[in-house]
Amino acid sequence: MREGSQDRSLHGEEHYKKSHLGEKTIIQTIQNILGGEFRPDDVGYAATVNRTIVTNIDTLVQSTDIPPSGGLDLRRAAQKSVVACVSDFAAKGVRPKFGTISINLPDTTSLDDITDIASGLRDASNEYGIQIVAGDTNAGQEMVCTVCLFGEISSDRRRVGRGGALPGDLVFVSGPFGYTALGLEMMLDRNNHPEASETLAMQARRSVTHPVARLEFGLACVKYFSSSMDSSDGLAATLSEMAQQSGHVFEINSIPTSKQLIRYAASKGLDLKRLVFYGGEEYEIVFTVPKAHRDSMIKMAVELGAPIIEIGYVRDGTVDEKTVRKCSVYLNEPDGTGRIGLSGAGWDHFE
Amino acid sequence: MREGSQDRSLHGEEHYKKSHLGEKTIIQTIQNILGGEFRPDDVGYAATVNRTIVTNIDTLVQSTDIPPSGGLDLRRAAQKSVVACVSDFAAKGVRPKFGTISINLPDTTSLDDITDIASGLRDASNEYGIQIVAGDTNAGQEMVCTVCLFGEISSDRRRVGRGGALPGDLVFVSGPFGYTALGLEMMLDRNNHPEASETLAMQARRSVTHPVARLEFGLACVKYFSSSMDSSDGLAATLSEMAQQSGHVFEINSIPTSKQLIRYAASKGLDLKRLVFYGGEEYEIVFTVPKAHRDSMIKMAVELGAPIIEIGYVRDGTVDEKTVRKCSVYLNEPDGTGRIGLSGAGWDHFE
Numbered sequence: 001m002r003e004g005s006q007d008r009s010l011h012g013e014e015h016y017k018k019s020h021l022g023e024k025t026i027i028q029t030i031q032n033i034l035g036g037e038f039r040p041d042d043v044g045y046a047a048t049v050n051r052t053i054v055t056n057i058d059t060l061v062q063s064t065d066i067p068p069s070g071g072l073d074l075r076r077a078a079q080k081s082v083v084a085c086v087s088d089f090a091a092k093g094v095r096p097k098f099g100t101i102s103i104n105l106p107d108t109t110s111l112d113d114i115t116d117i118a119s120g121l122r123d124a125s126n127e128y129g130i131q132i133v134a135g136d137t138n139a140g141q142e143m144v145c146t147v148c149l150f151g152e153i154s155s156d157r158r159r160v161g162r163g164g165a166l167p168g169d170l171v172f173v174s175g176p177f178g179y180t181a182l183g184l185e186m187m188l189d190r191n192n193h194p195e196a197s198e199t200l201a202m203q204a205r206r207s208v209t210h211p212v213a214r215l216e217f218g219l220a221c222v223k224y225f226s227s228s229m230d231s232s233d234g235l236a237a238t239l240s241e242m243a244q245q246s247g248h249v250f251e252i253n254s255i256p257t258s259k260q261l262i263r264y265a266a267s268k269g270l271d272l273k274r275l276v277f278y279g280g281e282e283y284e285i286v287f288t289v290p291k292a293h294r295d296s297m298i299k300m301a302v303e304l305g306a307p308i309i310e311i312g313y314v315r316d317g318t319v320d321e322k323t324v325r326k327c328s329v330y331l332n333e334p335d336g337t338g339r340i341g342l343s344g345a346g347w348d349h350f351e
Numbered sequence: 352m353r354e355g356s357q358d359r360s361l362h363g364e365e366h367y368k369k370s371h372l373g374e375k376t377i378i379q380t381i382q383n384i385l386g387g388e389f390r391p392d393d394v395g396y397a398a399t400v401n402r403t404i405v406t407n408i409d410t411l412v413q414s415t416d417i418p419p420s421g422g423l424d425l426r427r428a429a430q431k432s433v434v435a436c437v438s439d440f441a442a443k444g445v446r447p448k449f450g451t452i453s454i455n456l457p458d459t460t461s462l463d464d465i466t467d468i469a470s471g472l473r474d475a476s477n478e479y480g481i482q483i484v485a486g487d488t489n490a491g492q493e494m495v496c497t498v499c500l501f502g503e504i505s506s507d508r509r510r511v512g513r514g515g516a517l518p519g520d521l522v523f524v525s526g527p528f529g530y531t532a533l534g535l536e537m538m539l540d541r542n543n544h545p546e547a548s549e550t551l552a553m554q555a556r557r558s559v560t561h562p563v564a565r566l567e568f569g570l571a572c573v574k575y576f577s578s579s580m581d582s583s584d585g586l587a588a589t590l591s592e593m594a595q596q597s598g599h600v601f602e603i604n605s606i607p608t609s610k611q612l613i614r615y616a617a618s619k620g621l622d623l624k625r626l627v628f629y630g631g632e633e634y635e636i637v638f639t640v641p642k643a644h645r646d647s648m649i650k651m652a653v654e655l656g657a658p659i660i661e662i663g664y665v666r667d668g669t670v671d672e673k674t675v676r677k678c679s680v681y682l683n684e685p686d687g688t689g690r691i692g693l694s695g696a697g698w699d700h701f702e
Binding site for chain 2 (some may be wrong): 021023025026027029030032033034035043044045046048049050051053055056057058059061062063064097098100101102103104105109111114115117118119121122125131132133134135136137138139140141142144146148150152
């Protein structure tokens with residue numbers, strides 16, 4: 001008898017709220033059944049004649065991903081659904097060239113709404129040079145926009161995974177964190193932030209409504225990465241996943257954000273670490289670089305205007321699995337006040 | 352001012368129910384904005400180095416595609432979401448080799464449900480030899496399963512479109528129609544069909560719960576097709592789309608179904624033409640073949656055990672657009688009782 005059937009009769013429906021399951025459990029269950037060797041990564045690889053197709057699929061769901069209070073209109077939401085997928089390619093240093101899109105529309109959708117959605121898809125496709133080659137539309141209970149992108153690399157190109165960091169490697173992020181969490185907070189509770197400067201407020205809101213994938217930086221600098229991952233599940237979760245896949249410990253000694261945001265958080269009594277490490281929906285690349293490549297990588301980043309930040313280093317961490325799971329990432333607070341373990345429970349779609 | 356904004360103030364929200372729009376309007380609107388030359392086809396083509404990636408995306412939506420009365424469990428629904436996408440490849444004679452999958456799960460989903468969904472995806476992937484290389488899971492208001500498949504062909508291979516049929520070509524379908532509509536009817540109103548024979552009832556239900564894509568037939572016989580299309584939007588809609596894209600008239604003189612189904616429909620007073628031409632969700636290939644290829648194609652179909660049926664022919668139809676739109680397909684009733692125009696208003700997801 002399957003476990004679920006048994007439990008159902010014992011505990012009733014309430015026991016089955018998916019919120020009990022969590023994204024990792026769900027993904028692991030699906031992977032176990034689909035079989036094959038599985039190592040979570042930002043993109044999938046499909047070997048063909050002399051080439052490898054690189055692909056990824058990403059879905060934006062109205063009830064989950066669009067703040068109910070407004071602020072993210074349909075055009076921006078549609079654009080964001082493409083950017084989120086491009087960001088995964090950026091982390092792997094692969095250019096997405098083609099895409100397919102599937103859209104579910106509730107029966108309250110107007111032609112105006114459809115125009116907005118299509119315009120957002122066009123905006124992003126133009127921005128990143130992607131050609132949409134197939135699509136599907138469906139009626140549904142809520143707006144859902146699924147984007148599947150494709151690119152190609154030569155079969156012999158080195159693939160950079162989420163694991164692969166070695167002791168001594170340096171940990172970097174491609175830009176500042178914390179703006180998205182602040183932006184969402186401002187959208188949900190507009191009147192509570194009159195003190196935010198115009199610049200800060202604008203930057204925070206733009207990080208939600210106009211996210212940018214670091215594609216050019218990823219393409220140019222992937223050759224220096226020993227491991228890399230898109231940060232959209234949250235910085236702590238991303239670091240944790242990378243540390244676990246590498247089997248080493250990440251020591252973080254810098255909180256990658258701006259002085260402006262630090263000051264504002266302090267003045268408002270906001271938890272800076274929550275904003276920066278557990279916000280999610282930042283489309284930055286988190287990556288590790290061997291020390292020998294540090295200067296070349298930084299030079300390239302400066303040329304491209306990518307606001308990279310060095311945040312820590314990798315150290316030998318062959319510890320037992322339980323410990324690795326709980327604390328494979330440590331934050332040494334820059335003000336010297338302490339050292340805390342950053343657990344991987346960052347943004348989880350189901351919790 | 353955009354049309355939508357203007358209408359909104361004049362007619363209020365009620366005017367904006369998407370049911371007024373229809374799938375064609377929605378797709379056309381999106382296409383106009385995304386730009387590029389667009390000719391609707393079952394799959395998309397993306398040219399790469401010496402090869403062309405062939406791709407398609409297809410979404411199964413709980414509220415739209417799963418009968419509320421049960422009969423199609425989650426495992427079968429998930430399997431069907433892959434079969435629907437494979438069928439588009441079958442129509443173009445291209446083997447799908449890889450896939451990405453995105454699943455939305457409502458918060459009532461149990462681990463048991465997830466196991467069922469993954470098992471259905473595995474069943475179909477195994478059946479058609481597809482490797483799933485990337486995936487995404489999300490919380491959502493209803494179960495949504497989006498499947499994006501891709502394969503590859505050499506750049507110089509002839510592509511068979513939905514248009515391309517020439518006067519004198521013969522019209523075929525890869526199997527019988529009408530079972531799916533009958534099966535759905537049986538599922539929705541179980542007690543009203545006690546007279547159906549065991550065989551008929553089983554075949555009708557299986558057409559809903561275990562659809563099969565005609566992949567091997569499509570791969571072997573695409574070389575004979577002058578045009579082809581997957582029939583899942585309904586036979587009349589499929590024929591109409593093909594006739595319109597070819598710019599010719601399709602004369603249909605046979606209703607492709609079984610004697611058993613004809614007899615049953617007559618005994619129950621069911622409209623046979625509605626069941627066969629406007630059912631939808633049949634995963635057959637509708638295709639045209641030049642007379643010169645007829646015998647070779649039939650020989651191959653017999654070898655493969657594909658139950659193809661010749662249903663008519665193509666004749667010159669350079670008529671004005673309005674006429675073509677309304678009546679590009681004529682059904683000459685086999686019993687000699689008349690001749691009717693089959694409009695393209697087959698299965699439309701939004702009407």
